[in-house]
Amino acid sequence: xxxxxxxxxxxxxxxxxxxxxxxxxxxxxxxxxxxxxxxxxxxxxxxxxxxxxxxxxxxxxxxxxxxxxxxxxxxxxxxxxxxxxxxxxxxxxxxxxxxxxxxxxxxxxxxxxxxxxxxxxxxxxxxxxxxxxxxxxxxxxxxxxxxxxxxxxxxxxxxxxxxxxxxxxxxxxxxxxxxxxxxxxxxxxxxxxxxxxxxxxxxxxxxxxxxxxxxxxxxxxxxxxxxxxxxxxxxxxxxxxxxxxxxxxxxxxxxxxxxxxxxxxxxxxxxxxxxxxxxxxxxxxxxxxxxxxxxxxxxxxxxxxxxxxxxxxxxxxxxxxxxxxxxxxxxxxxxxxxxxxxxxxxxxxxxxxxxxxxxxxxxxxxxxxxxxxxxxxxxxxxxxxxxxxxxxxxxxxxxxxxxxxxxxxxxxxxxxxxxxxxxxxxxxxxxxxxxxxxxxxxxxxxxxxxxxxxxxxxxxxxxxxxxxxxxxxxxxxxxxxxxxxxxxxxxxxxxxxxxxxxxxxxxxxxxxxxxxxxxxxxxxxxxxxxxxxxxxxxxxxxxxxxxxxxxxxxxxxxxxxxxxxxxxxxxxxxxxxxxxxxxxxxxxxxxxxxxxxxxxxxx
Amino acid sequence: xxxxxxxxxxxxxxxxxxxxxxxxxxxxxxxxxxxxxxxxxxxxxxxxxxxxxxxxxxxxxxxxxxxxxxxxxxxxxxxxxxxxxxxxxxxxxxxxxxxxxxxxxxxxxxxxxxxxxxxxxxxxxxxxxxxxxxxxxxxxxxxxxxxxxxxxxxxxxxxxxxxxxxxxxxxxxxxxxxxxxxxxxxxxxxxxxxxxxxxxxxxxxxxxxxxxxxxxxxxxxxxxxxxxxxxxxxxxxxxxxxxxxxxxxxxxxxxxxxxxxxxxxxxxxxxxxxxxxxxxxxxxxxxxxxxxxxxxxxxxxxxxxxxxxxxxxxxxxxxxxxxxxxxxxxxxxxxxxxxxxxxxxxxxxxxxxxxxxxxxxxxxxxxxxxxxxxxxxxxxxxx
Numbered sequence: 007x008x009x010x011x012x013x014x015x016x017x018x019x020x021x022x023x024x025x026x027x028x029x030x031x032x033x034x035x036x037x038x039x040x041x042x043x044x045x046x047x048x049x050x051x052x053x054x055x056x057x058x059x060x061x062x063x064x065x066x067x068x069x070x071x072x073x074x075x076x077x078x079x080x081x082x083x084x085x086x087x088x089x090x091x092x093x094x095x096x097x098x099x100x101x102x103x104x105x106x107x108x109x110x111x112x113x114x115x116x117x118x119x120x121x122x123x124x125x126x127x128x129x130x131x132x133x134x135x136x137x138x139x140x141x142x143x144x145x146x147x148x149x150x151x152x153x154x155x156x157x158x159x160x161x162x163x164x165x166x167x168x169x170x171x172x173x174x175x176x177x178x179x180x181x182x183x184x185x186x187x188x189x190x191x192x193x194x195x196x197x198x199x200x201x202x203x204x205x206x207x208x209x210x211x212x213x214x215x216x217x218x219x220x221x222x223x224x225x226x227x228x229x230x231x232x233x234x235x236x237x238x239x240x241x242x243x244x245x246x247x248x249x250x251x252x253x254x255x256x257x258x259x260x261x262x263x264x265x266x267x268x269x270x271x272x273x274x275x276x277x278x279x280x281x282x283x284x285x286x287x288x289x290x291x292x293x294x295x296x297x298x299x300x301x302x303x304x305x306x307x308x309x310x311x312x313x314x315x316x317x318x319x320x321x322x323x324x325x326x327x328x329x330x331x332x333x334x335x336x337x338x339x340x341x342x343x344x345x346x347x348x349x350x351x352x353x354x355x356x357x358x359x360x361x362x363x364x365x366x367x368x369x370x371x372x373x374x375x376x377x378x379x380x381x382x383x384x385x386x387x388x389x390x391x392x393x394x395x396x397x398x399x400x401x402x403x404x405x406x407x408x409x410x411x412x413x414x415x416x417x418x419x420x421x422x423x424x425x426x427x428x429x430x431x432x433x434x435x436x437x438x439x440x441x442x443x444x445x446x447x448x449x450x451x452x453x454x455x456x457x458x459x460x461x462x463x464x465x466x467x468x469x470x471x472x473x474x475x476x477x478x479x480x481x482x483x484x485x486x487x488x489x490x491x492x493x494x495x496x497x498x499x500x501x502x503x504x505x506x507x508x509x510x511x512x513x514x515x516x517x518x519x520x521x522x523x524x525x526x527x528x529x530x531x532x533x534x535x536x537x538x539x540x541x542x543x544x545x546x547x548x549x550x551x552x553x554x555x556x557x558x559x560x561x562x563x564x565x566x567x568x569x570x571x572x573x574x575x576x577x578x579x580x581x582x583x584x585x586x587x588x589x590x591x592x593x594x595x596x597x598x599x600x601x602x603x604x605x606x607x608x609x
Numbered sequence: 610x611x612x613x614x615x616x617x618x619x620x621x622x623x624x625x626x627x628x629x630x631x632x633x634x635x636x637x638x639x640x641x642x643x644x645x646x647x648x649x650x651x652x653x654x655x656x657x658x659x660x661x662x663x664x665x666x667x668x669x670x671x672x673x674x675x676x677x678x679x680x681x682x683x684x685x686x687x688x689x690x691x692x693x694x695x696x697x698x699x700x701x702x703x704x705x706x707x708x709x710x711x712x713x714x715x716x717x718x719x720x721x722x723x724x725x726x727x728x729x730x731x732x733x734x735x736x737x738x739x740x741x742x743x744x745x746x747x748x749x750x751x752x753x754x755x756x757x758x759x760x761x762x763x764x765x766x767x768x769x770x771x772x773x774x775x776x777x778x779x780x781x782x783x784x785x786x787x788x789x790x791x792x793x794x795x796x797x798x799x800x801x802x803x804x805x806x807x808x809x810x811x812x813x814x815x816x817x818x819x820x821x822x823x824x825x826x827x828x829x830x831x832x833x834x835x836x837x838x839x840x841x842x843x844x845x846x847x848x849x850x851x852x853x854x855x856x857x858x859x860x861x862x863x864x865x866x867x868x869x870x871x872x873x874x875x876x877x878x879x880x881x882x883x884x885x886x887x888x889x890x891x892x893x894x895x896x897x898x899x900x901x902x903x904x905x906x907x908x909x910x911x912x913x914x915x916x917x918x919x920x921x922x923x924x925x926x927x928x929x930x931x932x933x934x935x936x937x938x939x940x941x942x943x944x945x946x947x948x949x950x951x952x953x954x955x956x957x958x959x960x961x962x963x964x965x966x967x968x969x970x971x972x973x974x975x976x977x978x979x980x981x982x983x984x985x986x987x988x989x990x991x992x
Binding site: 562563 | 805832854929983989
């Protein structure tokens with residue numbers, strides 16, 4: 007039986023494809039329930055990282071509590087848990103979903119259902135959530151709410167007949183959404199007197215309070231003074247504070263009960279002690295069984311990250327450690343490169359995750375980085391039967407001891423207007439994709455399903471897809487396993503020396519075109535120097551592509567008179583600065599961009 | 610350290626920012642079609658000269674250079690008055706080198722006679738190229754015929770020290786065009802020739818054309834071929850290569866420009882003119898109207914005032930000194946800065962020598978032939 011408190015609580019999240027207005031709707035809900043005054047409302051309260059705002063994406067799950075006076079005259083507590091919208095951050099989504107009873111599904115009235123919409127809906131259904139569809143951006147020209155409703159019914163199988171038609175941006179029909187939350191999303195349940203079981207769905211480190219553990223209390227209650235135990239790590243802590251979330255702030259309260267979403271602070275020094283997915287119970291009255299956790303997420307994409315200035319190695323380590331406190335999915339370990347010096351091999355959930363981490367390192371920690379091209383994790387079986395996972399091409403064993411090489415495969419779901427089916431098929435074929443399925447959503451849109459090697463996706467697949475479909479196609483993918491493949495390691499030699507940071511593993515058929523492209527790209531990126539620089543690409547000692555950077559013939563300022571001296575000196579200083587930023591490989595100076603240039607090839 | 614202690618001679622630069630039209634490669638501070646403010650501008654110059662009255666009392670002016678723009682487009686009487694004003698308030702040494710820049714087609718016998726009469730004794734003519742099709746393609750208003758006429762006129766008027774400015778590496782210029790230019794100019798027997806490798810600057814017509822893909826710069830290989838041809842051919846005509854881009858008959862080096870390359874002091878007058886005085890480098894405002902209006906109120910705003918500290922002085926001394934073919938005399942360096950250049954830059958010098966960019970002979974550091982082509986690679990090592 008639900009308690010009175012539980013009957014008046016609604017825990018929900020908002021799911022949507024990127025750009026369909028999830029964060030804007032969250033802001034409106036917060037505004038309408040009066041948690042914040044308008045003055046306090048910065049645009050998109052919940053995306054509080056600069057990168058999130060600029061890119062219009064949500065990276066970290068955020069939670070906020072609102073009080074809503076419903077039409078039935080009662081006061082309801084809403085706990086909104088914001089979720090990331092991007093495929094890379096699915097793990098964050100599923101964590102958030104486990105803390106909710108319902109999800110608002112936001113669909114753009116002109117765009118309709120996209121790949122990410124479907125992916126999120128399936129995740130929500132897996133968690134048994136009640137899904138409340140909402141059609142957004144109805145005031146935009148091109149809005150087809152009735153068509154989108156039908157799409158939701160046909161493709162997802164949800165009843166969308168009374169879905170609120172809203173504009174989050176212009177505050178149209180937001181009340182309808184609030185009422186739907188009350189009416190459609192089930193209230194939480196759970197025995198308040200049972201032993202405590204609280205699910206950790208996120209955590210972050212606060213300099214004053216220690217780790218702030220985000221929890222959904224499923225059973226029992228917790229208050230300051232209790233000694234809690236992490237059921238998985240067996241660690242125990244004395245609770246110093248419990249409370250709930252206000253936008254951008256913590257609001258302490260006396261006690262958290264079954265059905266509540268809130269936080270626990272217990273002077274926890276190490277985020278690793280509060281594993282997301284773990285269950286918290288009380289030390290003196292422990293629960294018998296933990297709650298079902300989440301499946302552990304493994305990094306899919308790896309790259310080397312090096313400080314541009316070798317002296318900043320420790321700073322880079324500190325920054326990575328700090329980021330990891332709030333992002334358990336980021337992994338890293340020290341590595342050394344002959345070309346780049348000391349750095350870290352970092353693992354990410356996907357390309358966007360990698361991008362975001364790099365950008366945060368550069369912006370929030372003011373680091374100048376050199377990153378190598380990303381690699382997936384290959385599974386290599388050696389002739390002696392040993393199985394090795396290789397995330398850095400440099401660590402690939404010699405060919406003569408390799409019995410079998412396998413690469414990670416994904417199932418890619420691409421939604422597209424029918425006009426672009428041909429282009430997508432062509433692209434997928436170029437990327438070694440295996441066609442699996444094509445389903446018509448309606449006469450104008452289809453869902454294509456392909457099996458693709460992940461290493462083809464990390465080479466600029468998103469950009470290629472966008473450019474070949476004028477931005478109309480959307481993509482979602484999930485890891486489905488390893489598959490044997492004819493892979494080779496491609497080495498790049500600059501002036502006769504192998505540059506370890508430029509080596510990569512590629513399918514044999516792709517090796518030639520990619521080698522040529524890389525050699526061309528490097529030729530463009532490496533500035534002329536005093537001598538001719540050969541650039542070669544080779545497989546196991548056999549050269550398959552070659553370019554030459556010609557020696558420079560002229561580097562001189564013809565004029566330098568009284569009025570020129572200051573300006574010319576500045577030019578020379580800039581030139582010297584540029585030279586300093588280059589990496590010395592043998593006698594060749596290689597600009598840092600060269601290491602990333604292999605990324606954008608589209609072959 | 611008082612490196613300027615005993616140096617009480619100054620170079621004087623006067624900027625005349627007016628032109629008949631703007632050439633396609635030109636990024637100098639100059640304007641076409643502003644004849645309306647020529648007289649107010651000269652009034653402003655007069656005021657600026659007076660503003661230095663008390664300050665330069667103890668200094669001698671060894672060289673005067675009237676540059677532009679095209680100083681020869683303005684009425685010769687303006688120039689006469691300008692020089693008279695300078696003589697009135699400054700200590701111009703007897704025998705000082707006084708240069709003026711001129712463009713073909715803007716000179717007359719009377720104008721040249723007036724110049725000589727005021728004491729101007731060096732004429733620098735912007736010829737740039739011999740071939741009319743090239744002159745047209747770079748936006749020059751003159752043709753080679755006018756250049757020859759003006760050159761002869763200057764000789765007749767009595768100029769014995771004449772420089773001719775040339776540009777190589779022009780879009781569409783062939784090697785043969787260049788050899789023809791060099792030979793024809795050398796045969797006219799000027800006392801000085803400057804040969805500049807074209808640099809396409811942003812904000813010029815050429816810069817825009819390059820950005821739009823409408824201009825194909827010459828290959829560096831051809832540019833260098835032209836450069837080294839000039840060095841060799843002019844040597845045959847009796848010209849000494851004395852600075853990266855400058856050649857002269859013995860004794861006719863431009864004394865004013867040597868002030869810059871030897872790191873000595875200079876005062877710049879006029880809008881956008883630069884000065885290096887009392888250890889500071891600064892420039893006048895680049896805003897022509899602002900310059901004129903403020904000068905009327907005897908206000909002269911110095912911008913970008915930069916104190917050149919000892920390290921800066923050393924860098925500049927080496928960088929500018931290496932532009933000179935005679936190079937940097939390490940003993941003179943030691944006397945001037947009371948420190949050994951090898952203590953400061955031993956490693957850099959070794960590396961540059963091993964790269965074949967500089968040589969060290971007779972106690973002097975010099976750019977090699979290769980170093981002349983890659984001088985920036987040398988200069989950045991001394992920053």
